[in-house]
Amino acid sequence: MTEAPYALYYWPSIPGRGEWVRLTFHLGGIAYADVARDEGAQAIMPFLKGERPGARPFAPPFVVRGEEVLWQTANICDVLARRHGLVSGTDAPRADQLLMTVMDLAAEAHDTHHPIATGLYFEDQQEAAEEAATAFRQERIPKFLDFFESHLEAGGGTLLGHELSHADVGLWHAHQGLLHAFPIAMASMVDRWPRIRALDEAVRAHEALAAYLASDERMPFNSDGIFRHYPALDAEVTSTGTS
Amino acid sequence: MTEAPYALYYWPSIPGRGEWVRLTFHLGGIAYADVARDEGAQAIMPFLKGERPGARPFAPPFVVRGEEVLWQTANICDVLARRHGLVSGTDAPRADQLLMTVMDLAAEAHDTHHPIATGLYFEDQQEAAEEAATAFRQERIPKFLDFFESHLEAGGGTLLGHELSHADVGLWHAHQGLLHAFPIAMASMVDRWPRIRALDEAVRAHEALAAYLASDERMPFNSDGIFRHYPALDAEVTSTGTS
Numbered sequence: 001m002t003e004a005p006y007a008l009y010y011w012p013s014i015p016g017r018g019e020w021v022r023l024t025f026h027l028g029g030i031a032y033a034d035v036a037r038d039e040g041a042q043a044i045m046p047f048l049k050g051e052r053p054g055a056r057p058f059a060p061p062f063v064v065r066g067e068e069v070l071w072q073t074a075n076i077c078d079v080l081a082r083r084h085g086l087v088s089g090t091d092a093p094r095a096d097q098l099l100m101t102v103m104d105l106a107a108e109a110h111d112t113h114h115p116i117a118t119g120l121y122f123e124d125q126q127e128a129a130e131e132a133a134t135a136f137r138q139e140r141i142p143k144f145l146d147f148f149e150s151h152l153e154a155g156g157g158t159l160l161g162h163e164l165s166h167a168d169v170g171l172w173h174a175h176q177g178l179l180h181a182f183p184i185a186m187a188s189m190v191d192r193w194p195r196i197r198a199l200d201e202a203v204r205a206h207e208a209l210a211a212y213l214a215s216d217e218r219m220p221f222n223s224d225g226i227f228r229h230y231p232a233l234d235a236e237v238t239s240t241g242t243s
Numbered sequence: 244m245t246e247a248p249y250a251l252y253y254w255p256s257i258p259g260r261g262e263w264v265r266l267t268f269h270l271g272g273i274a275y276a277d278v279a280r281d282e283g284a285q286a287i288m289p290f291l292k293g294e295r296p297g298a299r300p301f302a303p304p305f306v307v308r309g310e311e312v313l314w315q316t317a318n319i320c321d322v323l324a325r326r327h328g329l330v331s332g333t334d335a336p337r338a339d340q341l342l343m344t345v346m347d348l349a350a351e352a353h354d355t356h357h358p359i360a361t362g363l364y365f366e367d368q369q370e371a372a373e374e375a376a377t378a379f380r381q382e383r384i385p386k387f388l389d390f391f392e393s394h395l396e397a398g399g400g401t402l403l404g405h406e407l408s409h410a411d412v413g414l415w416h417a418h419q420g421l422l423h424a425f426p427i428a429m430a431s432m433v434d435r436w437p438r439i440r441a442l443d444e445a446v447r448a449h450e451a452l453a454a455y456l457a458s459d460e461r462m463p464f465n466s467d468g469i470f471r472h473y474p475a476l477d478a479e480v481t482s483t484g485t486s
Binding site: 050055056057058070071072074075078079093094096097100101104107111115116117119120125128131132135136139144147150151154 | 313318
């Protein structure tokens, strides 16, 4: 583990935002240590307190290599993708803005169960959560996924029009999260995004990703991450805010 | 206007996220046309519908140059800053992750007045907004600003340790927004972030920025943007969630 050039730090009990970084590492065949999963969450704290060399990260996930400290999920993936040839310099901003939009979708999915404050329990904000989730299912999921579907269409099956990139894999993961959190809503719109659904086959056909997904390292979605299934927040979508 | 190499599209009635892009243009002395302020908001729509060449942007602000379409505020600023020498290639990821964190702060500030859904009126979510704003004032503002203050301290007055960058100017703008939206809360913590306050002098000493800020182009904060002053959401902060 001390041999690994990159050290990832992320809360060990949830896939969370760390998962997009893990997927980028595996897509690129880039070696990394998953430090807080090996050593526990306390390994994270000295960095957040600014007690380690290099720039103090705002929050996990962050990736450390020597004195370089990278944080902000999309930024980490962008740096890795440029540096390890997952994307050309010309395509990098396109990939970055697409992945940032995936992360916005993830943040909105999170905020459906915690609309008022992340520090409060779900039960203490459930009424607001139900209202937020209704708007999210009816307006925001269609808006985001229609958008990505149109980019996949323009790219002939991938977002950038070349082989599978970290942006495609990031979109795939968010889609998996939506299927987990909102199974009824997603089932009611199952035919709307065929190209997003087809990403699943492409991801599973990628040797390194398939090996990772079949391993114990891939953490299932659970009841504490970004994408959580609360039955009270899921329902069939019969009309949507966008066309 | 047709001579300008960059065309910015952003809702003309609010400073919003477009303002971080404008500030980056002015910091770098980069010519741009502010299309929707000249031609109205309807200039934005064909792009959002995918009726223009190049990648369809998810939302304003977006910047068009030929077939290049950039969106996601921090990504736009990152591309401009790299391309026009506002930041070195080595420093670019540091600047980007700092500006992305500024944008997270802005998103959280917005969500205090619209915690449930952006599509609903403030009055229809005011109760949730008051709860969200309390957590934001007491926990999130101190967490974000303590963090940026520590980076300014490490950099000797700027975030990257060199001259003023788009990340510094972005932080300055967010701080101005907080002073506008939460004047009582910010006054009650006035001595806590001296280096962030000192950015104001640095920004106003920058010739191109000073000229922009003194011009009619600089739009004041108003009651429709990210940073809005609702008296019900502002209060003195007597104890904070971080130390």
